[in-house]
Amino acid sequence: MIEARTRVGAETRHNVLRARRMGIDTYQEPVVYMRRDCTVCRSEGFESRSRVRLSTPTRQIVATLNVVAEHLLVSGEAGLSESAWQLLDLTDQSPLAVSHADPVESFGHVRAKLFDRVLAASDIEALVRDVAARRYSDVQLSAFLAACVGDRLAPDEIVALTGAMVAVGETLTWDAPQVFDKHCVGGLPGNRTTPLVVAIVAACGLVMPKTSSRAITSPAGTADTMETLAPVDLSLSHMRRVVEQEGGCLVWGGAVDLSPADDVLIRVERELDLDSEAQLVASVLSKKISAGSTHALIDVPVGPTAKVRDGDAARRLGALLERTGAALGLNVDVIQTDGSQPVGRGIGPALEARDVLAVLQGHESAPADLRARAAALAGAILERGAVCAGGQGVQHALETLDDGRAWRKFQAICEAQGGLRTPPVAAHQAPAVAVRAGRIAAIDNRRLARLAKLAGAPQAPAAGVELLARAGDRVAAGEPVLRVHAETPGELEYALEYLSRHPDLVGIDPADREVRS
């Protein structure tokens, strides 16, 4: 037991600089810029990549320091990146106290997990609190995500992670005994059933206040697709009005601060292009629980190039979802679906929106597979909600589509959210053709998704891939098989270059050519 004999005066801790908006977009990691000759920088021993605490009378964040040349700032100023500026809610030249950031103690739990130690619920709560408060640097977030990959988190740790992610955000409550939700674990390009399911289920009188995420590693999330059809960036009170009026909504979850730790993690997951089962379960279920759902239906597509590759993996994931949900009071049903090939024609926000509209409007050209999948999911919810008897759900859902009720409900929801929009069309398009005649044997979902992303999806809403043929179809040599859509020539070329390196993205079996000729 020792103690310091002398204490440095507390006033030296309050180093105050004047805030200046630098106009530099570092994405979400807050960055502070300080002059090389800044007295605060020198007296505190700061250097580039030091973690620094920035405080105003009402807010406090941790930012990463970049030391800058004298000409970029006036003496006594601290520059802020866009994200730091917004988090601190500053005005130009307002005072900003600068000090060392305390070491993030909870990162010790990440280290422990990397060494395969079991974490207590309180460890995980501390960790998630710090993540949500943006106390982790991007590099630390990356290590945390890596620590959760595979089966490193035990079921109890996943329950704790999910519960902690709920606890750090808002939780919605609804004046209804049953509140439904659905989710698809992804990996299947174009599988945009959610807008259809919400329209059918709400048209049948059940409550389904749907919050969706933007894409993590896919070319489009439901929120990205819906945004091409209606505003999705709704306040909580606006969302409530929509649900009270229409029984359902289709909004972006990030706008209502449900599970904010998840939003912080997702952007690093995207950069790593890395999904872990534990993060998947915690992310999905924390959003559902925070949204006030009592019942969640989870669609798990299974296929060799889907996110879940075989029945065993799907059963394991399903069991984990059900167990975690049950531990936290959420009734989870899991449906395995065919994940062998893309769903619908479009991959990318606007292209998928077009498919959704075609199904709702009952066009002849509407993709039959998308319609069938939506009916299967909506049917399961209708049965669970006792709208119809067991075994009658799919039929009931199809009738709701066919008689126009689902389309009317969808329009009403979009209007309540701020108005139905027409999805944009890409200015730059180019087809890819079969190099030989034959039967389309396989489509690589992962490479197809990458192709759509290289074309600009989801950031460029009109970008993506339009499939012109499906597995099993016979094609002639030179016949178009897909069309790449991009908003810029650079992205179109980037995607086509990728295609030229991966011609087997679509496999064609020439043995079947005679059948056609």
Next chain:
Amino acid sequence: MIEARTRVGAETRHNVLRARRMGIDTYQEPVVYMRRDCTVCRSEGFESRSRVRLSTPTRQIVATLNVVAEHLLVSGEAGLSESAWQLLDLTDQSPLAVSHADPVESFGHVRAKLFDRVLAASDIEALVRDVAARRYSDVQLSAFLAACVGDRLAPDEIVALTGAMVAVGETLTWDAPQVFDKHCVGGLPGNRTTPLVVAIVAACGLVMPKTSSRAITSPAGTADTMETLAPVDLSLSHMRRVVEQEGGCLVWGGAVDLSPADDVLIRVERELDLDSEAQLVASVLSKKISAGSTHALIDVPVGPTAKVRDGDAARRLGALLERTGAALGLNVDVIQTDGSQPVGRGIGPALEARDVLAVLQGHESAPADLRARAAALAGAILERGAVCAGGQGVQHALETLDDGRAWRKFQAICEAQGGLRTPPVAAHQAPAVAVRAGRIAAIDNRRLARLAKLAGAPQAPAAGVELLARAGDRVAAGEPVLRVHAETPGELEYALEYLSRHPDLVGIDPADREVRS
């Protein structure tokens, strides 16, 4: 098999901007700044955190994009961070071609490893090549390091990792049949034996061209300490002259481009404060092999708060070091040493240098433990090099210290490296005292190291901790136990705050107070 029917003209790919040095130090991650309205940015679909390829006629790097407001750059300019500017070796307004960076294919191997798949040597080679070429973002480097923690890498993978790290850098060769090296795996504050070992061994006629690293997670690396005594940032040709003349040197390994992938990884490891056994073995041995060593002696301190906590862990690490070395043609000897408490008096670059000088100069005040440890290590090398018979090494080493030969050799080496320096003294110091009388029962190495780091070590060379008592010593209440040294008041206070939260950094057993009184 499909192909694109139309190709976009190749000329659109060559988007050329004029380079401008922004004067922003982002540490090692290269960052490029582009205006929000930049045509290249828009046509390529770039956004903040996009990975972008920057090319000059002779060089090419991948940088992270930050989109900036119009006032920071003239139209047609691209701003470069200090690291990007140096890597590209630019001059102001020189043309810079900007394009999408190819996805780093080898990162797929990192993902596979996170899912516990075994990597082939060729996978690891591709990965290390990309790391050394700075194609990985900091977030990706973090995931790679996390993937190597624990026993995730199999012995063969560690051999492949070590070999790949050697292959991407320079390899030195020496005109001597036996070339000696030593290394301490660390975790023991103040254990600065290397300058002593080199001086003794070279004084006895063996060849020991020592390259050392800077601190990773400790308050001082050997290169940090040596830099307070002599220049260590030597060119390869300068290093050769020193070794030819004196038989030994003490230089910073980073300056001679040995195992450059290791240097890239180390800075992220430092930010994560995370060491893995696999990275440790690969880092240590790749440096030794690259440096042209035939024999390496590895000091593994074992203690409850050292990096290696017990004999089992030390034996496992030792076996891994020996096995990996043998597979790559390096003869590795491992010595377990006492890691129960810090070595010497000083912790931090200059404070450790003072201890080294005291031992070399034979001061009465010289720390006996540091002298004994250096003699044990040097003795093992002298025996291995047949300078003396087995069992005579320690005695031979002590004689070389006592008769002044080691001190003369050390001075000669420092002069050859550019001149012996006097270590700096910290401007701000404060003692910590015992809060009660008793016997010092334990010193927490990890917290002591953190205290020294919070005081500014190793970036501030004079900063650190000076121990005024050792485990087993009896102290009176109020008696100084250690002294914190800092170069700035802010750092001194930061360290003292940490001390106030962790008074048990030094444990005092009051049961023993009567013995003293």
